[in-house]
Amino acid sequence: MKEHTSNGGEARLKRIVSADRDALPPDGGPGFNRLVFASSPYLLQHADNPVAWYEWGDEAFARARAEDKPVFLSIGYATCHWCHVMAHESFGDHEVAAVLNRDFVAIKVDREERPDIDDTYMRVAQLMNGSGGWPLTVCMTPDREPFFVATYIPKHSRGGMPGLVEILGRIAEVWKTRRELVHQNCTAILDSLRNLSVAKPGEIPGAEPLRAARSQLAGMFDPVNAGFGQAPKFPMPLNLSFLLRYGRRFGDPGATVMVVATLEALRRGGIFDQLGFGLHRYSVDSRWLVPHFEKMLYDQALVAMAAVEAFQATGQESLREMAEQLCDFVLRELAAPEGGFYSALDADTEGEEGRYYLWTPAQVRSVLGETEGELFCRLFDVTGKGNFEGANILNLPVLLHEFAQREGMSPENLEEKVEGWRLLLLAERAKRERPFRDEKIVTAWNGLMIAALARLFLAGGGERFLVAAEAALVRILRDLRRADGRLLRSIHRGEGEVPAFLEDYAALLHGLLALHDATLDPRYREEACSLARDMLRLFSGEDRGLYDTGNDAETVLMRSRVDYDGVMPSGNGLAATGLVRLGRMADEERFVEAGEEIIRAFMAGAGRQPVAHLQTLMALDLLRGPQVEVAISGGSRGKVQGMLAEIGKRFIPGFVLRGEPDQGRRATAQVCAAGACHIPVESPAALGGILDRVLDEGYPPPQQKP
Known part of the structure; x- marks a missing residue:
């Protein structure tokens, strides 16, 4: 997996960004190409390639049309390991650049900045090849119509894989001689x-x-290592969130067991950064040991949310602690000074994937000393042989209490030692060359992170999580919203102009609803209503379901509606969930009806492939499942927060919260469930007792609509 790259690095990016762009010609001049004028970190990483790159836009396609050349499109993102490899092998190579510049018009796209372009051509890849990935390589006509799609391509043929130089030559020949094909x-x-x-x-x-x-998830579950499927193995947080809801709705402890086992396996595995916390992208093996080392904001948000919900469902404190660790990593490593959260950390440092995270026994002993170092190595699987290319990925083969018993220690003493070791080694690791950080702020990913932080705070996490969530919302509404109110997809270094997509609106709605539930602040409900109205106006069409792009934005080939989940929950599924929740909270039936129409629009597909539509099925469960309404009236912020804390201890998927603080009145809470309203109570303990009774009585569903 070691690949030398020249494509990452804070210093190189700063050199490119610091160029006097006002003094450069439109093509970038002798030291750069047109990407030097881009805002995306990924595009800027390629701004000094010898390839004459264009950004996606009419200028590039007009030139291709005028010169009768095919378009070469490369899609990736700033922390993508194999994007770096292809950049080093090919896009930084003068031989490849000469072919591309002569026979093609070359365009670079950041998939995170333009998910619409990526989704369109990724579907082409899946249609043509049965799979996709990044970097995504597409050859198309000047009318944006694709005819060749691949992922990573080496410069020259090797191991049965044709090389880029050869492929480009064949495509150029077919373009000139067999245009009808x-x-x-x-x-x-x-x-x-x-x-x-x-x-x-x-x-x-x-x-x-x-x-x-x-049933499908049970068939996919790995009973030995937990998680779903075999290598490569992803955390799949939507699977976990769905199973928690299923377990609560149908009294199915087996569904919850799969969730807890998976979260515990993630926490102990090499996929989890045992020193700095944070979750790596995925594991290349089935045991969660060897990760693909990049860290993405959306993974932290979605897995933290699943861990919070699992804590609420089981009362297992270690699960809330896992959520806190994931969120603390985000606050430490991905938080922007002005509020909001950056996108990702790269997998590579010093030209090697994962180098930043690896340890040898000698390195550990040099920090912790011989005795403590040996104990650490036994606990975290650090050996002279190594478990990854001669070095070691830290992981926990046995539980802490089992290790403590084996070593004749108390679990409390061991936990204290582990925290001390962690801080010492973390400080030592900080002296290494750090992974490149993509400082792009993406609205959708921030919306999910806001939701996770707010839910964690509600479930008993520290005040710091709420403060960070509220600061992120302020940043989004201030810097990623145009004067006319239109949200933007992302910004980098204060620059951004791509209109936000459906997933951005839906994920931010998710964050606003979570903040409302954590604080009962009416401002968040009002902002959510305004956002929902804008979302329905911008993304609705003549048919049911919402489009992924706004009616004021560019259409790539055709306006699409994606209903299946990917690494992110589907925009339509998130929108349906948010609209149903908001409609009930704000007593706005039109929002509930809009959410129901989205669910109806994609129900045939969800029925055929349930596991591919879990966010839509969670919206269905919310729509048709049991409701527990809590109305809190009066009381100071402290009194209200005590009531909310009782709610936050429990997993109640169909929860609806209403009310506003009013210091002039005594705080009371009233619970309504299963068609009956309980007598209002004035203490958090009394509220908790009623909620427990409601849950213990089987959480009965309401009457089904005909």
Whole structure:
């Protein structure tokens, strides 16, 4: 996995950014290409390539049309390891650049800045090749119609894989001599894309698709190592969130067991940074030992949310501690000084993947001393042989209390030692060259992180989590919103102009609702209503379901509606969930109806492939499942917070919170569930007792609609 790259690095990016762009010609001049004028960190990483890159836009396609050349599109992101490898091997190479500059018009796209472009051509990759990934390589006509798609391509042929130089030569020849074949491919691909983009409506069902999804997940579950499937293995937080809801709704402890086992395996594995916390992207093996070392903001947010909910469902303190560790990593490593959160940390340092995180026994002993160092090495699986290319990825093969018993120590003494060791080694690690940090602030990912922080605070986490969540919202509404109120997708160094997508609006709505529940501040409910109205106006069409791009934004090939989940929950699924929750909270039936229409729009697809539509199924569960309404009236902020803390201890998926603090009145809380309202109570303990009774009585569902 060691690959020398020249593409990352804070210093190199700062050199590019510090160039006097006002003094440069439009093509970047002799030292740069046109990407020197970009705002995306990923594009800036390629601004000194010899390839004459363009940003995506009319200028590039007009030139391709005028010169009758195909377009070479490369899609990636700033912390992508194999993007770095291809950049070093090919895009920084003058031989490859000469071919691209002669026979193609080359365009670079940051998938995180333009998910619409990435989604469109990734679907083409899956149609043509059965799979996709990054870097995504596409050749297309000047009309943006694709006819060749691949992922990483080495410079020259090796191991049966054709090389980029050879592929470019063949494509250029076919373009010149067999243009009719190119157009035939384009027509077939576009027809298939149109079929994929059609919504597949169905009736709102009962519990059948929920049960089918649970059954599929049980079949995918790894009973030995936990998690779902085999290598490469991803955390799959949507699986966890769905199973928690299923376990609560149907009284299914087996569903909850799969969640807890997976979170515990993640926490002990090499996929979890045992010193600095934070979760790496995925594990290349089935045991969670060897990660792909990049760290993404959305992974921290989604897994932290699942861990908070698992704590609420089980009362297991270690799960809340895991959520706190993930969020503390974000606050330490990804928080922007002005508020909000950066996107990611790279996998590579000093030209090698994972180097920043690896240890040898000698390195550990040099910091902790012989005796303590040996104990640390036994606990965290650090050996002379190593578990990764001669060095060691820290992991916990045995539980702390088991290790303490084996070593004749008390668990409390061991925990104290582990924290001391962690801080000492973390300080030593900080002296190493740090992974590149993508300082792009993405609205959708911040919305999810805001939600996770607010939910963690509500569940008993520290005040720092609420402070960070509120500061992030202030940043988004101030710096990622135009004067006309239109949200932006992202900014980097204060620059950004791409209009936000459906997932941005839906994820930010998610964050606003979580902040409302954590504070009962009416400002968050009002902002959520305004955002929901804008979302419905911008992304609705003639048919059911919402489009991924706004009606005021560019359409790439065709306006699409993605209903299936990827690394992020689907925008439509998030929107449906948020609209149903908001409608009930704000007593706005039109929002509930809009959420129901989204669910209906994609129910046929969700019925056929339940596991691919878990966010939509969670929206269905919210719509048709049991509701527990709590109305809190009066009271100071402290009194209200005591009431909210009782709610935060419990996992109640169909929870609806209403009310506003009023210091002129005594705080009271009233619970309504299963068609009956309980007598208002004035103490948090009394509220907790009622909630426990409601949950113990089986959380009965309301009458089903006909």
